[in-house]
Amino acid sequence: MAARGETRIHPSAIVEPGAQIGAGCEIGPFSIVGPQARLGDGVVLHSHVVIAGDTTVGDDTRIWPFASIGHQPQDLKFAGERTRLEIGARNMIRESVSINPGTAGGGGLTKIGDDNLMMLGTHVGHDCILGNRIVLANNAAIAGHCRLDDNVIVGGQSGVHQFVHIGRGAMIGAVSMVTKDVIPYGSIVGNRGELAGLNITGLKRRGVERPQLHALRAAYQAIFVDGAGTLLERTRRTREDHADDPLVQEIAEFILADHSRSIATP
Structure with a gap:
């Protein structure tokens, strides 16, 4: 494997004492990396990105401007306890995405796997567990305590109710509100989303x-x-x-x- 290049930190960026920065990272203008943050090798913060709290960002993940990663959960019961956010490798986290850490009442951990795409304005709430190769389209919102298994696609402007579990390979149509658990490979559509069959297109793409x-x-x-x-x-x-x-x-x-x-x- 080729050696990583030199880490580059823009003069206007703030990397607080205690932060751990991997090899070959790029920290762009006006970004802030908090004292408990850990960035893996090759992480890119394009500009105006804030990494707060006890947050780990995996190798080769890229984060676009105005993303808010690891700030206090949006939970009135949160009392300042130290909880964690773990983000895996090769994720693409686009503009204005927000991802919250866990809460003591939900296990203390929000965890995101590898190779996910979170488009503009998406939100991942506290204590969520997301797998690999997930796509959250523009302005999709995942409430607290949700679980999304591998290869899930959530359409734009859709919401997922807290504690919902979406099975592997399922597809949520745009502008849907998901209030119930979704079977693997299921397809959900509607204002109060209902099961509308199987995600045949996704299955074909996987070679079934x-x-x-x-x-x-x-x-x-x-x-x-x-x-x-x-x-x-x-x-x-x-x-x-x-x-x-x-x-x-x-x-x-x-x-x-x-x-x-x-x-x-x-």
Whole structure:
């Protein structure tokens, strides 16, 4: 691996004593890095970026102007306790994004994985856990205590209610309000978002073959449309009928797990 270049800090930037700055970082004009912050190698703060609190930013992450990273959570119960924010590698955090650390009541940690894109004006609230390769489109807002698994896409101007869990590969349509948990590979649309099928486009992009797509469609039909009995009863039957299909099993296990909120349905 090639050696990192020299770290560059603009004369107008403020890096407070105690901050840890990795190799090859670029800290742009009028940016502020607080005393408890840790920047990995190759991190770029373009300009007017503020990193506050006990915050870690992973290697090669880029943060655009006016982002507010690690400031006090927007929670009236927060009493100044020291909590953390961990951001992984190769994230793109665009203009005016805000990301809050955890709270004592929520476990004390907000954690974001690798290779995510957070577009202009997006917000990630306290105690959220985000996976990898997630896209939050412009002005999407994720409330506190939410969990977003890998490859989730949240459309522009959408909101996710606190404590919601969105499963892997799900897609939230633009201008939707998500108040219920979303199955893996589900597609949500509407002012009070409802399940509108599977994210077939996303599955195809991931290389899922046609026979497995047919199996997923059949499983969705059996769980949410045609079957008799309760949602849990239909899910258990479908899990047994598709015992060899890992994607169907993933959806079934998601539904059958414990949830703080109910499951979104059609």
